[in-house]
Amino acid sequence: MLGYILRRLLATLPVMLIVAVFVFLMLRLTPGDPAAVIAGDNANSEQVAAIRNSLGLDQPIFTQFFIWFGNILRGDFGESYFFKKTVAELITSRLEPTLALSLATIVIAVAVAVPLGVLAAYRQGTLIDKIVMGFSVLGFSVPVFVIGYSLIYLFAIKLNWLPVQGYQRIGDGFGGFLQRLILPSVTLSVIYIALIARMTRTSVLDVMGEDYIRTARAKGQVEVKVLFKHALKNAAVPIVTVIGLGVALLIGGVVVTESVFTIPGLGRLTVDAVLARDYPTIQAVILLFSFVYVLINLLVDLAYTLFDPRIRY
């Protein structure tokens, strides 16, 4: 097991290295001289040259990559052109809203999608199944921001139940934090629910014909337990896999949702950084999100043994 974890960790290293090379080349391919951008409009050529030298931009490109990558490993993502802060500070200050939004979304999505998927599989071919599957296709097709604005229109403007936009830090009161988190996380969970419900249905359908399901029923097991204990547990591996892969959708959705609900998180930071052509921040955010994505899928792989003890590493 330990050997497997180590091997998997090692296997993710080249992937992350390639991501780092892409992200590094991105900055190199952009028109313009970063040193001149940092120096500002009033700098003379000596000042620009000094900055270029201090950033190592006069070195060969390989050396530059290793200097840059070494800094990143030490947590130094450089200085933001636009926000005039270190990128590391910037990211730390934007972390909380994004984490809160993502976690709430995952909880809602799993809590809604798994029972829906099981129900659709159990009632395969009936109206309930068709409604769940129809909702699933719809969830893939309606863009996040249309869902977001529809929910704002209905629950915040027409019914006046929830605040329209904004974010409250958890330290400033839990009630307000939760109130402002409901609409964005429900919005973001729609596409995730669609994905997970679909996979749960397929996966549960696959195991429903197995002998142990018939045995469980024959011994008089309650149907709910047959579905959720016997069927779901055996169907868990593909479901957990798709939850892990869906994190990519989630990250994309975070960027859009935070813009719709004016939440000052990492997603909003990404868009602001692109609008301001703030390349160090763009690089850091992409590296961070990709790292989290790869890491989560690694954890998902390792979690397989929890659901299926037959899997040995």
Place this chain on the structure above:
Amino acid sequence: MSVEPALLAGEPAARPPKPGLPGRLARDGGIIFGALIILFMIVIGITAPWLGTKNPSEINPSFRNRVPGIEQTIRNDDGTARTFTYRMGTDSLGRDIYSRVIYGARVSLIIGITVAVISIAIGLFIGLIAGYLRWVDAVVMRLMDGLMAIPAILLAIALVSLFRAGVMSVIVAIIVPEVPRVVRLVRSIVLSVREEPYVEAAICAGTPTHLLLFRHVLPNTIPALIVQGTFICANAILLEAILSFLGIGIPPETPTWGNIMAEGRGLFRIYPHNIFFPGICLALTVLAVNVLGDGLRDKLDPKLARRV
């Protein structure tokens, strides 16, 4: 168990002839629904100038933020007057939303189809080579793994920041994240097909590699690629709208559904129709393409249908 009367009579049962592939496709409700809506959007896009629209970029400062259905009397140079109805109201610059939505269909469809065709072409080329030549495979697949580790929207956002805003840069930014997925699909098909006896036979017969790939391997990838292409098309339409909505896609004066919604964000509380009309068109189009893809997958690629 009952025995068929036809068998008892000793005559072959008169069966209706089995329909060919087009016939089977035309019987699927999802495919018909999807194809009809897409056709409808294409027709709208092509005939946009004749559908009671005006110049979608024309600014009208005296007629800003009007509700749907409002009429304006325009005096012509020769003294006669005509009325123009703003069916979906106007935006904060006084542009006709109806015209913008209709013209927006063009951009969405062009981007969806272009991205699908180009990413399939590039992915097919790389995938065929990677699947067939082992030494290329190792390098190419590591690169693709790296690209796929970056969430698609994020990669597209990062790429648009590299180029000047425009339709071409948006198309490139959407193609790059899609290509690795096509490569993987093609490669997996090539790997299974090249063990087939007819491929081995062709190798023994001395077929040169390029002909072998083109004649014997490539046709096997077509059903899966058609299905994949529709999903890429749906994705691309969505992604373009997202980029434009965030203000980093196609320049704001170009009428696209994403741009109309981006423009409507500021005054959403008072004029929600600025977001809802293009939003409904966008969702309907993407839904149609997705439903079409689902239908095609069930018919053309049953193996894939069982996987998801």
